Amino acid sequence: MDALKSLSRLSVRQLAQQALNFCLIVSSALMIWKGLSVVTNSESPIVVVLSESMEPAFARGDLLFLTLPSTPVTIGDICVFKIQDKPIPIVHRVLEIHAAQNGSQYMLTKGDNNPTNDRALYNPGQMWIRQEDVVGKVQGFLPHVGMVTILLNDHPQLKVVLLGVLALFVLFSREE
Amino acid sequence: MFSLAQRGNTLFAFLVSVLFCVLGAVALSGPVLLASAPVGPPHIDVAKVLVKQGRRGGYYDYSQPVTEMAFVHFNMVADLTPHWNWNTKMLFVYVVAEYSTPAHPTNQVVIWDDLITAKEDAEIDLRNQLSEYMTSDMGNKLAGIQANLSLHWNIMPHVGILTKERSGSVPLVFPKVTK
Numbered sequence: 413m414d415a416l417k418s419l420s421r422l423s424v425r426q427l428a429q430q431a432l433n434f435c436l437i438v439s440s441a442l443m444i445w446k447g448l449s450v451v452t453n454s455e456s457p458i459v460v461v462l463s464e465s466m467e468p469a470f471a472r473g474d475l476l477f478l479t480l481p482s483t484p485v486t487i488g489d490i491c492v493f494k495i496q497d498k499p500i501p502i503v504h505r506v507l508e509i510h511a512a513q514n515g516s517q518y519m520l521t522k523g524d525n526n527p528t529n530d531r532a533l534y535n536p537g538q539m540w541i542r543q544e545d546v547v548g549k550v551q552g553f554l555p556h557v558g559m560v561t562i563l564l565n566d567h568p569q570l571k572v573v574l575l576g577v578l579a580l581f582v583l584f585s586r587e588e
Numbered sequence: 589m590f591s592l593a594q595r596g597n598t599l600f601a602f603l604v605s606v607l608f609c610v611l612g613a614v615a616l617s618g619p620v621l622l623a624s625a626p627v628g629p630p631h632i633d634v635a636k637v638l639v640k641q642g643r644r645g646g647y648y649d650y651s652q653p654v655t656e657m658a659f660v661h662f663n664m665v666a667d668l669t670p671h672w673n674w675n676t677k678m679l680f681v682y683v684v685a686e687y688s689t690p691a692h693p694t695n696q697v698v699i700w701d702d703l704i705t706a707k708e709d710a711e712i713d714l715r716n717q718l719s720e721y722m723t724s725d726m727g728n729k730l731a732g733i734q735a736n737l738s739l740h741w742n743i744m745p746h747v748g749i750l751t752k753e754r755s756g757s758v759p760l761v762f763p764k765v766t767k
Contacts, residue, residue: 468705469678469744487684487696488742488752505680507698510726512691518726524680524703529721531645539645539652552749554611 427583434582452479454548459492459503460558465523466490466503473559476503478548484517485509485543490550491521493541495534501547504530510540517543615748618675622743622751625673630666630739630756632683635716637661639730639765642722655728658762660685660699660719664712666739671753672707679704680742681712685723685760687735697723699737723762730762 422430448457457478461470469490470476478492485491487509494501507529508520518540522529531539564571638659643652668679682701688694699719704710723730740754 468703469680486752487698488680488682488740490742490750507682507701507721509694509696510692511694513693537651550750552615553745554747 430583434579437582452477452548453482454478454480456492456501456547459501459548460561461503462500462562463523465525466505467525469524470503470553471555473556473562475554475558476550477552477554479551480546480548484511484515485519485546485549491519491541492547492550493521493545494547495538495545497535502530502533503550506541519543519546611747614675614746618673618743618745618748619751621673621675622671625670627666627668627670627753627755630664630712632662632664632666632737632739632756632758634737634758634760635661635663637760637763639762641765641767644724653728655724656730656762656765658685658719658723658730660723660737660760661716662700662714662719662737663716664714664739666712666755668704668710668712668741669707671741671743672710675745675748676743677705677746678744679710680744682740682742683719684738684740684754685735686738687725687733689725689727689733691727692725695725697721699723731764733762735760735762 445457449455451457459476459478461472461474461476464472476492485506487506490503490505492501492503502521504521504523504526506519507522510518512518519542520529520531520539521541530541534541564574639656640659641654642657643649644655645652662683664683666681668681671679680701681704682698685697685699686695699721700717701720702712723735725733737756737758737760738754739756740752743751743753745751
């Protein structure tokens with residue numbers, strides 16, 4: 413076991429240094445994510461498409477970049493919204509907007525690849541999406557990259573393997 | 589010093605950097621190409637408008653009040669081929685009816701849409717096209733309201749930012765209800 417030998421060769425200080433390096437990587441990833449969140453004003457600035465309802469625009473595994481601008485949603489925008497009490501957000505296009513005098517919007521959405529509008533996906537009796545349901549507006553697009561997270565979610569054991577390999581690499585890679 | 593893993597790692601890192609540089613260049617070129625090839629104004633005219641009574645929501649949903657719904661027949665000639673470049677994956681083309689009521693100052697309803705996935709299809713010529721989605725107002729009344737029809741399109745890129753444009757504006761008045 414080469415790996416174990418090299419581990420035993422490391423002093424306590426070196427081990428601690430590697431552990432700190434590992435923590436630094438994890439915390440900078442978290443900071444980038446949170447920083448993006450602040451800049452875009454969206455709780456999840458990057459989302460992965462999970463369904464085929466927006467084909468051919470968005471396929472399963474595509475990455476979407478969201479912002480939540482303070483300006484109202486305009487017609488034809490692709491929005492990510494949440495239905496109350498349903499866990500998974502939906503990415504669909506806004507095809508109808510009625511704005512009241514105080515600026516509050518009533519919106520109807522539809523997936524490009526779906527034959528009908530989304531009223532069947534809303535809660536029973538719900539006719540409209542409101543501004544507070546909108547998590548973000550799709551601004552940018554990067555194809556296929558999100559397939560990694562879909563794979564990791566479909567096969568949870570992969571996560572352990574990936575984390576283990578990464579941790580080993582960080583612990584054992586030393587600049588000579 | 590130069591193990592296979594190290595060489596592999598360096599090569600992979602280089603490939604990924606090159607890939608993302610190319611993707612970045614393509615993403616940046618999209619808006620530039622769109623701006624350099626403007627689309628001429630479309631020709632839209634309203635052939636016939638019918639207002640009927642019905643309910644919003646599903647057929648089975650009798651909890652919704654009876655509302656006035658408009659069905660629009662329109663003609664449209666538009667050429668969106670200039671907006672077809674290497675970073676155009678799809679054009680989402682839609683015709684919007686916009687109107688204003690005292691209770692709701694801005695109302696925008698898509699009455700017809702189309703997904704264009706090939707340059708040849710970006711030349712649009714519609715004759716007496718019936719609206720795909722009926723128009724209805726939250727106040728349940730449409731008759732007598734003055735509206736505008738305009739053509740909008742959303743350029744979906746292969747990679748990069750999504751852009752939207754609009755053009756043209758044709759007046760339209762919703763007539764009395766036909767029984």
